[in-house]
Each structure stands twice: as C-alpha cells, then as structure tokens.
Amino acid sequence: MKISANSIRLGHIIVYKDELWLVAKVPDHVKPGKGPAYVQVELKNLRTGSKLNERLSSTEHLEKASLEQRKCQYLYPDNNQLVLMAIDDFEQIYVDSKILEDKIVYLQDNMEVILESHNEKALRIILPTTVILEITETSPHIKGSTINASYKPAILTNSITVMVP
Numbered sequence: 814m815k816i817s818a819n820s821i822r823l824g825h826i827i828v829y830k831d832e833l834w835l836v837a838k839v840p841d842h843v844k845p846g847k848g849p850a851y852v853q854v855e856l857k858n859l860r861t862g863s864k865l866n867e868r869l870s871s872t873e874h875l876e877k878a879s880l881e882q883r884k885c886q887y888l889y890p891d892n893n894q895l896v897l898m899a900i901d902d903f904e905q906i907y908v909d910s911k912i913l914e915d916k917i918v919y920l921q922d923n924m925e926v927i928l929e930s931h932n933e934k935a936l937r938i939i940l941p942t943t944v945i946l947e948i949t950e951t952s953p954h955i956k957g958s959t960i961n962a963s964y965k966p967a968i969l970t971n972s973i974t975v976m977v978p
Contacts, residue, residue, distance in 0.1 A: 814879065817874055818871055819852060819871050821840050821875070824836060826877070827856075828875070828878050829875060833931060835937075837855045837856060840853065851868050851870055851871055854866070878931055881931070882928070883927070885926055886898045886924070887922065894907045894910060912936065912937050918973055920940065924941065926938050926941070946970050948968070948977070949970055951977065952966065
C-alpha cells in the first residue's frame with residue numbers, strides 16, 4: 814500500500830530501497846521559509862539493525878509493508894529463542910529473542926502477545942500496553958517527607974528498578 818511521506822508515523826514498517834525499515838523516531842515535518850516541505854525520518858533496518866536518517870520530500874510516496882498479525886501466547890524461552898503458541902491453531906512458533914530487544918524483561922509466562930511477520934519471517938512482537946508486576950524490595954519510608962511528593966527506588970519481580978511514591 815502506497816502512503817505519503819507526510820503520513821509516516823512512529824512504528825510504521827516501510828519498504829525503502831528494497832529493504833524493510835522501521836520508523837524508529839517520530840518523523841520531523843519541516844516547512845522551511847524557502848524551498849519545499851520535507852520530512853526528516855530515522856529508519857532502522859529490520860534485517861541488519863543499521864540506522865539511516867533520510868530527508869524525504871513531502872510529496873514522495875513510499876510502500877508500507879503488509880504485515881500479518883497473529884495472536885500468540887508466550888510459553889517459555891529456549892536458548893536464544895522464544896517459544897510462542899498461536900492462539901487460533903495451537904501451532905508452536907520459535908522466534909529469535911533479539912527482536913524484543915530491551916522489552917524482553919516485561920515478557921511473562923502465558924502472556925498474550927501479537928506476532929507481526931512479513932513473508933513468513935517474524936519481524937516484531939507487540940507486548941500488551943500494561944504489565945502487572947510485584948515489588949520485591951524497597952527502601953523504608955522517609956520520615957517527615959509528606960509535604961512534597963517524594964519517590965524511592967523499588968525493585969520489581971523482573972529485577973527492574975523503578976521509582977515509586
């Protein structure tokens with residue numbers, strides 16, 4: 814499907830220079846005082862992981878990749894792979910764990926995720942927008958700090974440290 818450079822958004826996967834690219838940052842729409850308008854976009858190659866900054870004309874049209882989305886359930890890790898089960902036909906799917914990057918710490922057993930693939934190749938896993946985690950450790954309450962909102966570090970069950978009131 815062809816889309817205008819003006820309608821490119823963060824997270825879109827486009828076909829550019831015969832490769833699949835992920836829009837990695839929010840595109841910057843620029844209309845200079847002199848000259849035509851353009852869109853400054855940062856792209857990440859899904860095959861090699863390299864990044865590219867491109868200046869596209871606002872009248873340019875690009876091909877948006879057609880992705881197949883499939884609801885899956887995360888089962889368990891297996892070496893450097895994640896084992897997912899398709900909800901519709903219970904097929905087990907093995908996916909490289911690198912496609913989740915730093916979001917892998919939020920993955921929980923039996924979590925429902927969406928697997929996006931292009932031409933039978935898994936491209937990314939979309940996690941739910943919210944995850945419920947339990948606090949395992951936190952520092953004691955600071956006495957006399959009730960006037961201002963104060964935050965203290967807390968360690969979650971997945972070993973991530975967050976600030977909590």
